[in-house]
Amino acid sequence: MRTLRLISTTLLMVVLCLNFTFCSDGNEVKEDSIILLADDTQQELFFSEKEETKEIKFTSTGCWYAFIDYAPEDWITVTPTEGGAGENAIFIKVNSNNPYSDKRGRVCIATLYQTIDIVVIQEGRECTQNIEVAGTLDKLLGTYDIHKLKLTGYLNGTDVATIRKMPLTEIDLSNVNIVGGGTYTVHYNRGSIAGEYKGSTSDNVFPSCFFYNKPIIQSVVLPNTITMIDDRAFAYCENLSSIVIPDGVTKIGMEAFDNCKGLTSVTIPKSVTEIGSDAFRLCESITSITIPNSVTKIKEGAFWGCTNLTSIIIPNSVIGIDKYAFGKCSGVTSIVIGNGIKRLPAYVFSECTNLSSVIIPANVETIEDAAFENCSALKEIHVKSSIPPTVNNSTFSTYSHVVLYVPTGSKEAYQNHNIWGKFGTIVEE
Known part of the structure; x- marks a missing residue:
């Protein structure tokens, strides 16, 4: 299990480095880039059982990248997936939840040396x-x-x-x-x-x-x-x-x-x-x-x-x-x-x-x-x-x-x- 986690972490860092290498024009890649959420309570997002989209606002001092860390297949969509310094926003969309049980997933916003986790929770249908x-x-x-x-x-x-x-x-x-x-x-x-x-x-x-x-x-x-x-x-x-x-x-x-x-x-x-x-x-x-x-x-x-x-x-x-x-x-x-x-x-x-x-x-x-x-x-x-x-x-x-x-x-x-x-x-x- 520890080996698998190490492999996953290594692959993640490779992907991030590649993305930051080709960061959007005019945005400098900074080792100390940081992200500040406009609302810290949004690190845990709750959705009804219906299809729904929520906005996450944040400020970044450099390039950033957004990705789905884990989630059931074809359930969560994140847009955009990258950006630069300044005021930013991503949109997290979940499809309708047909099972009776809750669904859980995680979306990450990352710089080269910082990752913010956003836990996504969608309630099951009645x-x-x-x-x-x-x-x-x-x-x-x-x-x-x-x-x-x-x-x-x-x-x-x-x-x-x-x-x-x-x-x-x-x-x-x-x-x-x-x-x-x-x-x-x-x-x-x-x-x-x-x-x-x-x-x-x-x-x-x-x-x-x-x-x-x-x-x-x-x-x-x-x-x-x-x-x-x-x-x-x-x-x-x-x-x-x-x-x-x-x-x-x-x-x-x-x-x-x-x-x-x-x-x-x-x-x-x-x-x-x-x-x-x-x-x-x-x-x-x-x-x-x-x-x-x-x-x-x-x-x-x-x-x-x-x-x-x-x-x-x-x-x-x-x-x-x-x-x-x-x-x-x-x-x-x-x-x-x-x-x-x-x-x-x-x-x-x-x-x-x-x-x-x-x-x-x-x-x-x-x-x-x-x-x-x-x-x-x-x-x-x-x-x-x-x-x-x-x-x-x-x-x-x-x-x-x-x-x-x-x-x-x-x-x-x-x-x-x-x-x-x-x-x-x-x-x-």
């Missing part, structure tokens, strides 16, 4: 397949090398196993019916804990761990008929950018979108009643999320570590919220809590370090340990109950620089309270 009998996808396709897939028909656990073997970036399941039956196995490694999950499908439930730890998946269109997204369905899909949860889904399971760090937007329908533990934990790119007025339960750590959320509005429908639900949402500046909440649990808003204002409704009777721990930017707390809610010494981390607003006629009750009375300024409103 594969469309109807599954009349659940569990037969493997036989229908005959290949796993598929990047874009659109399915219709019936899908079970056996088909989930087939799909998990594919290097998918996009999948459309909108017209799929998930049915019970078939099995699949998912291997996981969480820190020092390794193991495997053996799953099967249930009717109209998006399966547990379906896309668990599939970081290359970017786009998923969910089946229109599902009523639940099961546990860890998309956990650690770090490049998944957006998700629309269809009408009819009532529950988002535990860790369903855990560590989907690239997720920027989520649409939660009005049918959802429960958001599971750690459902959106560490979805660091989400800037806003609307919790519909159908949700009654928000479980432990549901939005923990969503550091780019700027505001939180908990609707009146929510009657249960668990600890850490919005902990470490460090970008949040304001929180509105619905009238259905009677208890704010431990650490529920802890480490919301940019939180400046919070409204606590009249129905809240208890605020537990460290609920607002390390909310160092807090400036205003508006409590709507004339009877001071039960708190303890660790509920808040700061008192002296916070203005506490209380209902008219209740200032004395708050001032005389052993903890609420610690606030530096208490104002009736």
Whole structure:
């Protein structure tokens, strides 16, 4: 192998030397000629599956030569193939890609002593397949090398196993019916804990761990008929950018979108009643999320570590919220809590370090340990109950620089309270 590489390198240098010997008139061959790309990001070019041409602009201080280093036959065309000093451009054209898999190649722009590699990547065409009998996808396709897939028909656990073997970036399941039956196995490694999950499908439930730890998946269109997204369905899909949860889904399971760090937007329908533990934990790119007025339960750590959320509005429908639900949402500046909440649990808003204002409704009777721990930017707390809610010494981390607003006629009750009375300024409103 080393001998072949040496021969290839030697031949390349001979070809370059011959080309530079006959470099275009008026251009001096310089040993120190250099090339500067106008856009360094173009050292990796991405093309759709269709025929397409892209321009590469660059500056050269002397003669240069462009060539295809490697590529499938008759796929890439480069023009022009040589030039001289000054501002230049080459055009890289790719033919349409009929296979389902991506194609890769490399184009080089070279001087006598410098070579710039341009990696060419073209995505494969979308594969469309109807599954009349659940569990037969493997036989229908005959290949796993598929990047874009659109399915219709019936899908079970056996088909989930087939799909998990594919290097998918996009999948459309909108017209799929998930049915019970078939099995699949998912291997996981969480820190020092390794193991495997053996799953099967249930009717109209998006399966547990379906896309668990599939970081290359970017786009998923969910089946229109599902009523639940099961546990860890998309956990650690770090490049998944957006998700629309269809009408009819009532529950988002535990860790369903855990560590989907690239997720920027989520649409939660009005049918959802429960958001599971750690459902959106560490979805660091989400800037806003609307919790519909159908949700009654928000479980432990549901939005923990969503550091780019700027505001939180908990609707009146929510009657249960668990600890850490919005902990470490460090970008949040304001929180509105619905009238259905009677208890704010431990650490529920802890480490919301940019939180400046919070409204606590009249129905809240208890605020537990460290609920607002390390909310160092807090400036205003508006409590709507004339009877001071039960708190303890660790509920808040700061008192002296916070203005506490209380209902008219209740200032004395708050001032005389052993903890609420610690606030530096208490104002009736």
